[in-house]
Amino acid sequence: MSYNIPKISYKRIDHLVTQQNASEAAFMKQFAEGEYYFDTPLVVVNPYLINPLAAVILFRTEQPVSITVTVKGKNSVANISKTFDTATEHVLPILGLYKECDNKVEIELSSGEKSEITITTGKLPELTQEVANIVTTPEYMDGMMMFVSAAGKSLPAGYDHNGDCRWTLAENFVFDMKRAANGNMLMGSYRYSRVPYHATGICEVTMAGKIIKEYRMPGNYHHDQFEMEDGNLLVLTQDFHRDTVEDMLVLLDRETGDILKSWDIRGLYPMNIGKSGSWSDHDWFHCNAVWYDKTTNSLSLSGRHQDIIINIDFETGELNWMLGDPEGWPEELVEKYFFTPVGDVENFDWQYEQHACVVCPDGDIMCFDNGHWRSKKKENYLKNKDNFSRGVRYRINTEKMEIEQVWQFGKERGQRFYSPYISNVEYYDEGHYMVHSGGIGYVDGMASELLLPAFLDPNDPTHEQHSVTVEIKDDVVMYEMHLPSQFYRAEKLHLYHDNDNMCLGEGKVLGSLDVTPEFDTVAEAEELSIAPSEWHEITITEEEDRFTFAGRFEKGCLLMLCLENGEESHNYYISTTARPALAMCVGSFMEADDRRVSLNVSKHGFSGTFKLKVIIDEYKYDTGIHINVAE
Incomplete structure (x- = not known):
């Protein structure tokens, strides 16, 4: 309707x-x-x-x-x-x-x-990207395809050994894609929820595109998830009722969507230490990966904004160790939790603003070392054109608290492989790895010095966005694919799975959204019975569990959304002054016009039929829209 x-x-x-x-x-x-x-x-x-x-x-x-x-x-x-x-x-x-x-x-x-x-078949969706170049053999790929998840103005897609797109989704499912044990894919919901890229939850999707379940989450979903042996899901999230984000983890019940257990990174140690160049008090840790290790019953978590991978006990949540450059960290933490490099220390490099931590079968730690800034000190920050990104494997000894760099790929390629954000690595077997550099950006043929390549202008011919996916076996490049856009992660999979079937029956939407935080004080405004000016281009999209208010507003203007039903009212403040985005890991939702703002309001927490009004500076306008909420 x-x-x-x-x-x-x-x-x-x-x-x-x-x-x-x-x-x-x-x-x-x-x-x-x-x-x-x-x-x-x-x-x-x-x-x-x-x-x-x-x-x-x-x-x-x-x-x-x-x-x-x-x-x-x-x-x-x-x-x-x-x-x-x-x-x-x-x-x-x-x-x-x-x-x-x-x-x-x-x-x-x-x-x-x-x-x-x-x-x-017809045309592909407009944002599905075509491969720019691919080098491999059908024998090496053995019928498998490379799948990529969107980060820029692109869509999830899968490509065969020829570089032909053989799979895509027409909706913007975000962040990581992982195959579950039953053959279905786990990925972030296509439903954008909060600035800058948080999704309502995660979805289980068949390769044919059917959503088996959407797991809605009060703190939304971002970045990563991990399937446990019993099928339950570790999911990265946050609490929107406090002043920090991307610093929580929950365990979801696979059947019901209920939250079984949660871990709070905030509180393990002070937030305002070990800062990376992208640190902010709002996004102090920026957890972008989770990995469960059964051998040690522990969780490894990647904190981009502290250049750190931490490991915590699954049962207690207590800190076990911290992997990263100890420069600038308090001595008491360094002595207890940090590693000392050994082996070929002259060629040893710490990782900076890393992504996608992986625990290898022997306990080694792999990650994508983005290398952003490549220092803990501002005076030593590198220009992007002089920097490098890489896949790296570290061997750690948790008894001696020693660390050795045993493998890397990418440093030798310099700026041509440099991604200051996103990207991932995969461990297949000893000496057999994948390194996906998903956020490469050029201006006039050189690595962009913009904070993040997500801000590059796709309409500017001097701006380029790329991703490069490489597989290495026994130090030989066996696969290399270039795409003309940015992709969060890559995953090599067979298109069909042993358990593939149609999964007939109704899909389900489980869990719940949170109660959208309201604003206690309503601005005084002259009430008008007219709608706002057409210049604002206001749109209201109502769904079963929420509605979205969007429009164009001058920066700094007062903007409030008001739901009114007699004496009952619910009021929401909408910021028209954007918070600086130091970590735009998915730019798919970015608007070309920075005056455009939106607010998603959950229907969870109240019921009734409400008039929707909007305050713009000193006036309150009647939109003429009624929102029906049935709890």
Whole structure:
């Protein structure tokens, strides 16, 4: 539902889970009521509305048979095949189609019969990026694809060994993508919630694009998650009712979305020490990665704004060790928790503003060393053009509190591989690693000296954004992919999984949003019965669990949103003076016009029908919109 009130735009949208449930119900109803057999199947392209390179094929067979599906590639080594379990009713996800062509899909029954179906696809979503260059071999990739998660004006995508996009999502699912044990993907929700990039929660999504569950969280989701052996999820979050962010971790119940346990980084030690160049009192730690190590029953957490990886006990939350440059830290912390370099100390480098900490099977620690500033002292900060980023592996001895650098890749490439933010590493086996430098930015062909490449202007021909993904085996580069945009992380996966199926049945939205903080004092304003000026371009988007107010306002003006129902009112202050963004890890939500602001208001915590009014400086305007809240 949508309509226009003079000078105000309003629309009501269903959650994507609701839309997908309706889509699945429609094609399953069509299948149930129709005569669809091996030679006359039902074919539905983009069955869950957000993966244009996926389809579903539905048909019946008289006898139980298994089915092998092969999506024909541009050559035989680009074929993608999957065998599905024995049944008489077959609902088959078709993955790995090419854009804008008549894809040939072979279906073979275990009884020996074959047929070929043509599936026609359209254009990719506008923000899905094409590979600029790729160097590898099909033998090395062995049917696997490289998936990337969006950080700039781009979308999640997966590319085969030729660099062809064979998978994408049309919605901006953010931050990390990890495959769960059941074959589905875990990724940040497509629903932006709070400045600068926090999402409502995390989603479990099939490769066909179906959201099985969205786990909403009161403190929202950012950066990373980790699946435990029992299926429950470690998720990075925060508490928006205090003055710091990105300094909490919770354990989510996989079935209910309930929070089972939480850890608070704030309180482990003083916040105003060990500062990186991007430190702020609001975002003092900036936790961007979590890793659970079963051997030590501990959690490793990457704190970008203190150039530190910390390790805490899973049960007690107590600090075990701290990995980073000890310069500027209090002596009592250094003596108790920090490591001393050993081995080839002349070639040893600490990591700075790192991302993606990984615990190797032998206890070594890997991370992406962004190298931003590459010093704890301002007078020693490096220019970006003189800096480097790299993947690095450290060997730590927690008894002797010693550290040795045993491997690195990227320093030798200098500024051409330099990412001051985002990026990740992967450990595959001894000597076999992936290093993804996802935030490379150039101005006039040199590393940008802007604080973050997210602020580069895509319309300026002298500004360039890149990501480079490299895999190294026994010190030989086996894979290298260049993309003309910035991507948060990369992950190499098979498109199909052993457990792949359609996961039929209604998707669920679990957990809850928080109660949006209100403002105690309402500004005095002359009340008008008219709507604000069209210049503000106000839009109101209502969803099942929240609504979003957005518009354009001059910097520094007083802006408040008021919900009124008789004597009951709820009032929200909206800042029109942006907080400096020292860590824009996902720029997907950035507005081209910095006068545009928005506020997402959760419906959690109250109920009723409310008039929506807005205070702009000295006047209170009636938008004419009513918001219905049913708890």
